[in-house]
Amino acid sequence: EVQVLESGGGLEQPGGSLRLSCTASGFTFSDYAMTWVRQAPGKGLEWVAGISGSGDSTYYADSVKGRFTISRDNSKNTVFLQMNNLRVEDTAVYYCAKGWVVIERALGGFDYWGQGTLVTVSS
């Protein structure tokens, strides 16, 4: 059974940092891209970042480029999202999801999602 579990959310002040973790099981972790998607309160879905199975390729939304860093440790089946210089508009539930083999031109969707972790940025 595939499982995806996020952790690391919480309350942080503007300009601060948080590191989200996502641990997955039930599939060959290094074979698949992983991604972070966020959802602000009462709003739609926003793709944030993605990383290839090997970790060699990373991709970001313009809204977080230069502030957020996605990485993975395939020995621990874990993907991370380092969030620096947080802004009020980063407040959202952050979901980790299993992707297809690649991020771009992916012939598959995000088929397994975690339950989400809430990040609140406020002074």
Add this chain to the structure above:
Amino acid sequence: DIQMTQSPSSLSASVGDRIIITCRASQTISVYLNWYRQKPGKAPELLIYTASTLQHGVPSRFSGSGSGTDFTLTISSLRPEDFATYFCQQTYSIPLTFGGGTRVEIK
């Protein structure tokens, strides 16, 4: 960036109704289009990928069609668990983008 526009933004329907949700891309995306259902307070669930392929375990009342810029999601007979919000998503190019969502409410 590719903009994804869904319509309608919301609709009211009854159990057993057939509904169609549309999604339009601002440029051609071939069949790199996925559909998700999100129930309140839950993570999204993948329903359809590559425009028309049913994800494993998803009931056959869901179907998708389209290519290029215009796509549809059809639910042939609404069940109580289908009253939720639906999102389309393109995986043709970075940044990946979602439509704004279609909320399906009980009439």
